[in-house]
Amino acid sequence: GAVVSQHPSWVICKSGTSVKIECRSLDFQATTMFWYRQFPKQSLMLMATSNEGSKATYEQGVEKDKFLINHASLTLSTLTVTSAHPEDSSFYICSAEETTRETQYFGPGTRLLVL
Amino acid sequence: AQSVTQPDIHITVSEGASLELRCNYSYGATPYLFWYVQSPGQGLQLLLKYFSGDTLVQGIKGFEAEFKRSQSSFNLRKPSVHWSDAAEYFCAVAGNNQGGKLIFGQGTELSVKP
Numbered sequence: 598g599a600v601v602s603q604h605p606s607w608v609i610c611k612s613g614t615s616v617k618i619e620c621r622s623l624d625f626q627a628t629t630m631f632w633y634r635q636f637p638k639q640s641l642m643l644m645a646t647s648n649e650g651s652k653a654t655y656e657q658g659v660e661k662d663k664f665l666i667n668h669a670s671l672t673l674s675t676l677t678v679t680s681a682h683p684e685d686s687s688f689y690i691c692s693a694e695e696t697t698r699e700t701q702y703f704g705p706g707t708r709l710l711v712l
Numbered sequence: 713a714q715s716v717t718q719p720d721i722h723i724t725v726s727e728g729a730s731l732e733l734r735c736n737y738s739y740g741a742t743p744y745l746f747w748y749v750q751s752p753g754q755g756l757q758l759l760l761k762y763f764s765g766d767t768l769v770q771g772i773k774g775f776e777a778e779f780k781r782s783q784s785s786f787n788l789r790k791p792s793v794h795w796s797d798a799a800e801y802f803c804a805v806a807g808n809n810q811g812g813k814l815i816f817g818q819g820t821e822l823s824v825k826p
Binding site: 601603629631638639640641643646688690692694699700701702703704705706708 | 748753754755756757758761763816818
């Protein structure tokens, strides 16, 4: 149980285009999902907290107009990187909080490469 | 402010040897503590967690961790390491009034030599 999927696992795009990443909790409902960014050989950096049916809460320094988050249902959150640039290239990981266990379960990550 | 420190960036152990990965935290109240493992290019898998109760916690894959309040530590241990344990290990802390936010340590990369 407690499986989280992400799609796509890999994406390559041209600079200036937008990319959408989906995060799904497959066997549980998640009121809260989190989006992280991870640079090579580094820890995870929390970008934003996504609550179902409300606006996401962004961490300091994260541009909310750049990284659009939508959490339309209890099993799906999406992160859209708008007008992507090479510096947005990174590994993006989502997690979903299984409320009854007060535990975050992580997706497999999405590697984004912006050319 | 809450923080998590993993003092060892990289550890190498021989297959079959015992393992201890260190984790120290700074948190005002009793924290929720987690250990996650990440294989290259993958997401994080939960190994174990501590919320309350018995301070020695058993996890998956033969791992265990011990919460020591006096030392603000939550070290991860395994009596006999397997080559497949080579990965990055993250310690994390959450507060029960932090909206579920996790604060991660820097990670410890484990290499296993035959």
